[in-house]
Amino acid sequence: MKRWVLGMRDAFSEVLYNIAKKDKRVMLVTSDTGAICHDKFRESLPHQYLNVGIAEQNMVGVAAGLALAGKLAYVYALIPFATMRCYEQIRVDLCCMGLTVTVVGVGAGYDYSTLGPTHHGTEDITLMRALPGMSIFSPSDSIMVEAIARLSYKLPGPKYIRLDRTGTPLIYRGIKENFTKGAAVLKRGADLCIIATGRMVYNALKVSDELAKHSVKATVVDLYRIEPLNEELILNAINKFDFIVTMEEHFLRGGIGTLINELLVKNGKRCLVKNFGIPDKFCRQYDGKREYLQALMGLDVKSVSDTLIRMIKK
Template identity: 55%
Template sequence: MSHWTAGMRDSFFQSLYEEAKKNRNIILITSDTGAICHDEFKEKIPYQYINVGIAEQNMIGIASGLAQTGKIVYVYAIVPFATMRCYEQIRVDLCCMNLPVSIVGIGAGLDYSTLGATHHGTEDIALMRSLPNMEIYSPADGLMADLLARQYDNQSGPRYIRLDREGLPLVYEEESEFDLSRGFSVLSKSKQLYIVATGRMVYSALQVAKKLSSQSIEVGVIDLFRIKPMNKEGLWGVVKDAKCLVTLEEHFVTGGIGTAISELIAVQKKTPSFKVIGIPDQFCEIYGDRNDLQKLYNLDVSSISKSIKIWLKNI
């Protein structure tokens, strides 16, 4: 797909606003994280919008209380502050009580590139994966983000949705029908090599597949948009006959989807050769835009393609 869409954040909150206009029980809570897409909440339905200030722990506590009264609660902050600063409150107030609150983190991966490691969202999947009852969604484009904003009727427990700020190329067609219950989409098939990617890296995986296919390397691409609970049986059914399997994420290699997939294949009798591609286990001490940091960590399309080619030659 070559045409661009609005950022995931704008798509998500525009859809959530449309839903909130129809349902007074929908409440959006922020921790002083500004976004133009919140203006309609503040101006037109202010009784459904709460800004708690820079107090993420309080934000989660308030969300817990409102959820217990039947409200449909969304909390919003930059990824590190939405997941780490209030981790104990998420664990105790949401997960232990299994309350249907949606944590929306903006700035997945290296999105806030120039603000440095304090604002990078590079360990959030690992943190949220370790919490019982927590679901994790990582959409690949604005269309998937739009759908997630509208899917709350059957939410039975807490969920974490990690979003990108930037406008991204569409991975899906506008008329696509998503099966959220499946947890992943097979975008292309292969018996040679599959790349399982999540979030913005799904589009990168498609570009890598195109680049490698021109060199006679057949690559299938899977969008793992629901990281937890992972549809292990369904996913394994797709990749088990491939010779090679690669995971691709803008997240630390520790604890992300690479770890999740390795846990899946570790219990299988016969497995594909396996490679994890992500951010090394170190904080970024370099400042630059996202493209600069992706090149630094060999997460640009050219570097990923080269890494896979070298790996294939050596297995």
């Protein structure tokens, strides 16, 4: 039972360690990040562990070279540094060449709630989604993280995995899901459909509980693979709804709200849509609790529930 309380990054590291033990091609490349969670990896598998120092451009470039030599490289850093500081290298070295390198970013949304916008992961989905061939995973709990870590080992091409630093409440305990489909319907209700990703899946489930108190029944979809989007599954899930809601701890511009809106337009579906995400501003507020910052941006359970109830009652 203990393993279920592991945080996302610990869960990921544990699985990667077990894979790397059996496959010498697997290499973990970090930029001076992830000290404790990778301790076992770097002590037991020193020849498969590489700390390039605080040099993310080189981290990705070196990983590209390793991949060209047949290695299966995982680059690991906090989200802003794993995605933005080295965006050029991800774009040209990994995506243009279609190399099998997995970019692991830690600290989705406001996970690093006391560290400010330099350490917030609020643009990564938009940026990674702009790159042809990049697969994007946004797991919602540690059980899924373990599965995605294993899937990433088998999947060729460039990949991005967006992790929370610490544990999120478990969503998939007791649920049979192999995480290959890209999205999972966690709850079924007839009045509206909430599509959420990452940490916001938990909030979406709580929102659905709140709505139920007002006799509003919500379907909740966990969109855990953002690219390539399983359009068929999503369209099937939202088909009968007149009201679709998206939730993400990420800027509204270019995130999963944008993605779903594009899907609706492309398929000529007319319905009411509400996108919850971070509005167009940097969060220069600080608190030990991530939920405090979420609330400031209207992403907490109460704000979302109140907004939805207001919209429904109109």
